[in-house]
Amino acid sequence: MYQEEIEALSDSMARVLTDECDSLALHAYMDGKSDLDDQVWKRASELGWMAAALPERFGGMNVGPYGLEALHTALGRRAAPGPFVATLSAAQWLSEIGPEELQAEYLPLIASGQLKVAIPVAVGSGPMLSHTGSTLSGQLDVLGPADAGLIIAPVGSGQTVEAWGLLKPATARVTLSPQEIWDPTREICTLNCVSASMIALLPDPDGNIGRRLQRHVALALAADSLGAASNISAQTIDYLKTRVQFGRPIASFQAIKHRTVDMIASIAMQRHLLAQGVESAAADSPDADMWAALAKAGATEAFAFVSGDCIQLHGGVGHTWEFDPHIYAKRARLNEALAADNRALRDFAANALAAITRQGHSTTELGI
Amino acid sequence: MNLSYSKEYDDYREELRAFLAANWPLPDSLGDLRERTAEFHRRAAKAGYIFRHIPVKYGGGEQQLDFLQSEIIKEEFRRAGAPREPEVIGINRVIPVLLQWGTEEQKDFFIPRTMSREFLWSQGYSEPNAGSDLAALRTRAELVGDKWIINGQKVWSSNAYKCQYMNALVRTESAPRHLGISYLLIDLQQPGIEIRRIKQITGESEFCEVFFNNAETPADWVVGGRGNGWAVSRTTLRHERSGFRSVNWLDTILRRIVKLARETIRDGTPAIEEPHLRREIARVQARLYAMRYSTYRDLSMEAAGEPSGDYLLTQKLYLTDTIHLVERLTRDLLADDYLLMSPGEGRDGLKGNAKWIYNSFHSLKIAIAGGSSNIQRNVVGERVLGLPRDNAGVGGREASGMDQ
Numbered sequence: 001m002y003q004e005e006i007e008a009l010s011d012s013m014a015r016v017l018t019d020e021c022d023s024l025a026l027h028a029y030m031d032g033k034s035d036l037d038d039q040v041w042k043r044a045s046e047l048g049w050m051a052a053a054l055p056e057r058f059g060g061m062n063v064g065p066y067g068l069e070a071l072h073t074a075l076g077r078r079a080a081p082g083p084f085v086a087t088l089s090a091a092q093w094l095s096e097i098g099p100e101e102l103q104a105e106y107l108p109l110i111a112s113g114q115l116k117v118a119i120p121v122a123v124g125s126g127p128m129l130s131h132t133g134s135t136l137s138g139q140l141d142v143l144g145p146a147d148a149g150l151i152i153a154p155v156g157s158g159q160t161v162e163a164w165g166l167l168k169p170a171t172a173r174v175t176l177s178p179q180e181i182w183d184p185t186r187e188i189c190t191l192n193c194v195s196a197s198m199i200a201l202l203p204d205p206d207g208n209i210g211r212r213l214q215r216h217v218a219l220a221l222a223a224d225s226l227g228a229a230s231n232i233s234a235q236t237i238d239y240l241k242t243r244v245q246f247g248r249p250i251a252s253f254q255a256i257k258h259r260t261v262d263m264i265a266s267i268a269m270q271r272h273l274l275a276q277g278v279e280s281a282a283a284d285s286p287d288a289d290m291w292a293a294l295a296k297a298g299a300t301e302a303f304a305f306v307s308g309d310c311i312q313l314h315g316g317v318g319h320t321w322e323f324d325p326h327i328y329a330k331r332a333r334l335n336e337a338l339a340a341d342n343r344a345l346r347d348f349a350a351n352a353l354a355a356i357t358r359q360g361h362s363t364t365e366l367g368i
Numbered sequence: 369m370n371l372s373y374s375k376e377y378d379d380y381r382e383e384l385r386a387f388l389a390a391n392w393p394l395p396d397s398l399g400d401l402r403e404r405t406a407e408f409h410r411r412a413a414k415a416g417y418i419f420r421h422i423p424v425k426y427g428g429g430e431q432q433l434d435f436l437q438s439e440i441i442k443e444e445f446r447r448a449g450a451p452r453e454p455e456v457i458g459i460n461r462v463i464p465v466l467l468q469w470g471t472e473e474q475k476d477f478f479i480p481r482t483m484s485r486e487f488l489w490s491q492g493y494s495e496p497n498a499g500s501d502l503a504a505l506r507t508r509a510e511l512v513g514d515k516w517i518i519n520g521q522k523v524w525s526s527n528a529y530k531c532q533y534m535n536a537l538v539r540t541e542s543a544p545r546h547l548g549i550s551y552l553l554i555d556l557q558q559p560g561i562e563i564r565r566i567k568q569i570t571g572e573s574e575f576c577e578v579f580f581n582n583a584e585t586p587a588d589w590v591v592g593g594r595g596n597g598w599a600v601s602r603t604t605l606r607h608e609r610s611g612f613r614s615v616n617w618l619d620t621i622l623r624r625i626v627k628l629a630r631e632t633i634r635d636g637t638p639a640i641e642e643p644h645l646r647r648e649i650a651r652v653q654a655r656l657y658a659m660r661y662s663t664y665r666d667l668s669m670e671a672a673g674e675p676s677g678d679y680l681l682t683q684k685l686y687l688t689d690t691i692h693l694v695e696r697l698t699r700d701l702l703a704d705d706y707l708l709m710s711p712g713e714g715r716d717g718l719k720g721n722a723k724w725i726y727n728s729f730h731s732l733k734i735a736i737a738g739g740s741s742n743i744q745r746n747v748v749g750e751r752v753l754g755l756p757r758d759n760a761g762v763g764g765r766e767a768s769g770m771d772q
């Protein structure tokens with residue numbers, strides 16, 4: 001289904017990003033000499049990437065999780081800057097759970113690139129806003145830019161999320177202050193709400209809404225990680241073929257060959273896990289959250305391992321700002337920490353698995 | 369190997385406490401903190417508490433190798449908050465080389481000034497095309513009259529921009545590879561030398577490119593003789609503190625991790641109560657003890673004239689793995705906080721948890737700086753295990769420590 005559309009989309013994204021978001025452009029951006037994030041965002045909107053996953057009635061191509069996977073993989077490959085993970089995950093989430101009028105108001109804005117969204121850095125845990133009367137108060141860190149036009153935040157008391165609040169940073173009662181972070185390609189802000197009025201409050205008594213947001217963020221991070229890992233490992237392998245020590249390319253040493261193969265193997269395994277996650281999310285099957293959690297934990301860890309090893313394999317130059325590996329290593333570590341702690345995600349998956357088997361299904365039936 | 373403290377050591381500790389009580393802190397009238405520290409170090413060296421392996425005639429403490437004394441000194445200095453023996457490349461690397469190979473003039477001139485940190489050193493070994501394959505280095509020096517004229521380029525020279533001197537490996541002979549190399553001391557602050565700082569992944573710029581364009585150094589600043597640089601650069605530093613430097617450093621890090629784990633509250637409980645974290649902390653602690661006691665044994669055996677085995681050669685590999693475990697542990701511990709740290713401009717601008725993140729990125733260098741892990745594996749494989757030689761082993765840059 002939509003196979004051709006997705007392939008065409010992938011190709012166009014790879015082409016555009018290879019041209020416009022190459023290593024030189026990325027370094028210029030990191031050194032404060034360009035607004036690459038805005039340029040990529042603008043191109044993505046013009047070319048319809050922002051809309052692709054959404055249902056046709058909101059201007060989309062309805063390619064859903066498959067399209068998002070392709071998009072995040074392409075963006076990850078180039079370590080593209082911009083608030084894509086937060087915005088696109090939020091859009092997909094809203095398209096699945098949102099009340100009709102919220103969808104009608106916000107999805108077309110996202111599809112056309114006019115609206116950026118911020119979501120909590122920790123989706124399943126962490127600080128929440130509190131609810132008094134018709135207003136929200138509190139503080140938490142969100143993934144997204146300071147100019148986000150829509151903020152999604154958990155609302156509750158104690159340790160339990162009771163609802164999800166939608167806010168607009170229009171007044172002094174809702175502020176986003178940018179934080180400095182290691183990964184130069186993403187933005188994190190501290191959200192501060194003081195008796196802020198909200199756009200909507202979506203009750204989440206059994207946690208389904210929150211899990212769904214986590215599902216989409218997890219898949220986005222996994223795809224981003226695998227695209228990025230395969231690119232930085234390919235770049236590193238090219239370097240190893242040209243770097244000569246002891247009179248021969250260092251790629252000819254077995255110790256180096258084995259390490260490159262270990263990198264590729266770790267990426268390949270995670271691809272299959274992600275494919276499973278995407279397929280179950282597209283089918284909205286009951287085990288979708290579990291696969292997404294496993295895919296995020298596995299892919300981000302593989303990415304952190306691969307990008308760290310790329311630094312080592314480069315030797316001294318790998319420790320310089322000028323070369324690419326550190327950009328990826330920093331993105332990897334952010335990806336690992338976002339959404340939820342990987343150990344917590346694996347615990348969650350283990351519990352989900354136990355629940356499924358308790359219902360009398362065998363583990364081989366999973367994902368069918 | 370007896371590690372318990374006997375009466376003799378209790379007395380030693382008492383004397384040391386009395387010394388510290390009388391000498392630290394020193395009164396403000398003796399100058400600013402730097403001057404007071406220098407004065408304290410002079411007194412401590414004279415009393416035999418620091419620079420213990422350096423002869424008295426160069427301003428050292430000149431003491432017998434004694435781990436228990438060395439442990440007691442470490443403990444008591446820490447208790448008193450007294451400044452420990454400085455850890456800089458000149459003291460850790462250049463002084464041992466000079467002690468073993470230097471001429472009387474070289475020792476007299478350089479050792480006291482290096483100890484007082486009047487002279488700071490940058491190590492100039494690596495070049496763009498000679499990293500792991502160090503013997504391929506091409507920077508040349510030619511003897512013209514009473515001077516060496518130096519041309520070429522070094523890279524990754526840590527701190528070169530703020531050092532007065534460089535201990536360099538340069539090609540002086542026509543013999544191939546490592547046979548043609550000499551160990552030269554060079555004044556970095558001269559017109560024939562240009563230094564460019566290189567920005568690192570941590571945002572700071574501590575390592576440098578150093579260009580030599582007819583730079584000069586006196587003919588008698590070659591150490592250990594012409595063409596002997598390879599052997600000189602491999603001088604191993606065998607004294608009671610040398611093997612413990614990394615262990616002590618890890619020990620400090622571990623203490624901080626435990627403190628951080630106590631202070632970090634997650635889901636209402638201190639992180640230190642999480643079984644996973646406790647296990648990892650214990651694992652690091654166990655590795656630390658293993659390293660500490662292996663070092664004791666290794667150095668004691670050597671002091672007793674017994675063959676000490678292969679510990680020194682494998683230590684850096686084990687240390688590298690341990691540091692990576694520590695790094696992983698900090699990431700687990702900081703969790704979300706990990707995201708939010710300001711990159712700053714290197715370590716100095718950082719506060720609180722941000723220092724951890726800095727350390728975490730910084731720790732990536734350990735497997736490369738001072739000789740890469742792979743090359744070290746080749747060395748162990750060939751020298752210790754007697755595995756068949758690969759050409760790539762000859763002239764490889766052997767790990768000589770981790771204090772860059």
Ligand SMILES: Cc1cc2nc3c(=O)[nH]c(=O)nc-3n(C[C@H](O)[C@H](O)[C@H](O)COP(=O)(O)OP(=O)(O)OC[C@H]3O[C@@H](n4cnc5c(N)ncnc54)[C@H](O)[C@@H]3O)c2cc1C
Pocket residue numbers: 243245246250253255256312313314315316317319490491492493494496498499500501523524525526575733736737738739740741742743760761765772
């Ligand atoms: C933070 C830092 C500080 C430093 N400070 C100094 C300093 O003060 N002075 C100084 O002289 N140098 C310094 N160095 C340089 C350091 O010694 C070299 O980077 C190191 O020896 C590796 O050389 P290279 O960078 O050329 O990498 P390469 O030799 O190109 O190695 C690249 C990769 O290939 C691997 N490799 C190479 N040969 C083989 C082989 N035969 N078999 C298997 N694998 C192999 C290496 O392990 C590495 O992973 C510093 C480096 C760093 C990162």
